[in-house]
Amino acid sequence: MSEPLKVADFERIARKKLEPGPYAYFAGGAGDEQTLRANAEAFTRWELRPRVLVDVGEVTTAASVLGTEVALPVLVAPTAFHRLADPEGELATARAAAAAGTIMCLSTIASVTPAELAAAVPGSPLWFQLYWSTDRGFTKELLAQVVEARFAALMLTVDFPVAGRRERDLRLAFTLPDDLPARNLPGELARRDFHASLGRIVDATLTWRDLEWLRSACDLPLVLKGILTAEDALLAAEHGVSAIVVSNHGGRQLDGVPASLDALPEVVEAAGERVEVLVDGGVQRGTDVLKALALGARAVLSGRAVLWGLAAAGEEGAARVLELLRAEIEGGLKLLGCTRPDEVTRAHVRRAGPPSV
Numbered sequence: 001m002s003e004p005l006k007v008a009d010f011e012r013i014a015r016k017k018l019e020p021g022p023y024a025y026f027a028g029g030a031g032d033e034q035t036l037r038a039n040a041e042a043f044t045r046w047e048l049r050p051r052v053l054v055d056v057g058e059v060t061t062a063a064s065v066l067g068t069e070v071a072l073p074v075l076v077a078p079t080a081f082h083r084l085a086d087p088e089g090e091l092a093t094a095r096a097a098a099a100a101g102t103i104m105c106l107s108t109i110a111s112v113t114p115a116e117l118a119a120a121v122p123g124s125p126l127w128f129q130l131y132w133s134t135d136r137g138f139t140k141e142l143l144a145q146v147v148e149a150r151f152a153a154l155m156l157t158v159d160f161p162v163a164g165r166r167e168r169d170l171r172l173a174f175t176l177p178d179d180l181p182a183r184n185l186p187g188e189l190a191r192r193d194f195h196a197s198l199g200r201i202v203d204a205t206l207t208w209r210d211l212e213w214l215r216s217a218c219d220l221p222l223v224l225k226g227i228l229t230a231e232d233a234l235l236a237a238e239h240g241v242s243a244i245v246v247s248n249h250g251g252r253q254l255d256g257v258p259a260s261l262d263a264l265p266e267v268v269e270a271a272g273e274r275v276e277v278l279v280d281g282g283v284q285r286g287t288d289v290l291k292a293l294a295l296g297a298r299a300v301l302s303g304r305a306v307l308w309g310l311a312a313a314g315e316e317g318a319a320r321v322l323e324l325l326r327a328e329i330e331g332g333l334k335l336l337g338c339t340r341p342d343e344v345t346r347a348h349v350r351r352a353g354p355p356s357v
C-alpha cells in the first residue's frame, strides 16, 4: 500500500495487520452501531464558513486545556488494551503523545501502572481515566498511585455503569490473550468471559453524591467523560467539575444516542464559562477538529485514530497520526482565516444544506 495520507489509510493498514478479534474489538460499537456511524456522519452535516484576506502568515495549532499548553487541540482518549495493537502498548502511545506535544489519558484497563507510564515520558502531561470499582479500598489505592505519579487530571468515565453490548466481539467470541495483564483492576479479568468481566469493572450504584468521596480521595482536577445532555452538564457544573467530555464512548455504550458533535452545542450552552468542554467520537480529519472547536469544544479526544496508527506502525504510527491531524488543523486554520484554535467561533460553521431564505 502507498504511504498513508489520512487517518483512514492507517485504519486500512491496521485492519490488515490485526487478527480479526482485536480489529473487531477496536472498531466495533454497541448494538446496530447506529451511534458509531452517527459520530462520523455528524461532521458531514456541518460546513465551514471561511473568512478571507486575513493575515495567516503565522499560525499556531497550540491550545490550552485545564491550564496545560498542548501543541494541538487533540488529546489521546483513554482506550483499553493498547498491547492488542502493539507489543509496547500504552508506553508506545505515551511516547507518541509526548512527541506530538499533547496529553495522553491512560485507561484504567491498561497493561501498565500509572507510575510505569509516567516513567516512560518524564515531564509530559498525563491524565488518568478511572473506572470506579465496587472495591473502594482498591480505587482509593489506585488514586493514590495516580497522584504519586504526578498525573495532571482525573477523568471519571460516567457512561459505563455496565458495558454496552458489542456484537462484533460476541460474534467472534473474542477473548483476551492470556499474556495481557490488566494492571489497574482488582483481581484478574476473567478471560473466558470477556463481556461479563467488563460489566463488573464499575460500581453501578454510583451517583452524583459519590463525587464528594472521589474528591476526598484525590484532589486532582476532575473531568467527567460521557455527558450528552444539558441537564447533566448543569449538574456537573454545580458539582464543581473542571471539564466535561461530550462523548458516547465511540458508539460503544448505549446505541441510539446522538452523535457527540450533535450533543456538543447543548452541553456547551449549559456548562457556560464554568467548565471546559471537550468532545470525542468519529474524529478523522483536521476539519472535524475545526468543526468541533467552532461548536464550542476547547479540544477533541481521539480514540480509534491513534489506535490505528499504533496498530499500523507502533509508536511511530501513533505519532504520525497525531502529526497528520496537526498538519491538517494548521492547513485548515489558514484556509478558514484563523491564526489559532481559539479564534475558531460559531460563525465559522453552518448547518449543511441550502441557505434559508
Ligand SMILES: Cc1cc2nc3c(=O)[nH]c(=O)nc-3n(C[C@H](O)[C@H](O)[C@H](O)COP(=O)(O)O)c2cc1C
Pocket (backbone or CB within 6 Å): 025, 026, 027, 039, 077, 078, 079, 080, 107, 108, 109, 129, 157, 225, 247, 248, 249, 250, 251, 252, 280, 281, 282, 283, 301, 302, 303, 304, 305
Ligand atoms: C477500543 C476502545 C477502547 C476504549 N476503552 C475505553 C476505556 O478504557 N475507558 C474509557 O473511558 N473510554 C474508552 N473508550 C472510549 C474512548 O475513550 C473514546 O470515547 C472513543 O474512542 C472516541 O471515539 P473515536 O474512537 O471515534 O475517536 C474506548 C474506545 C475504544 C475504541
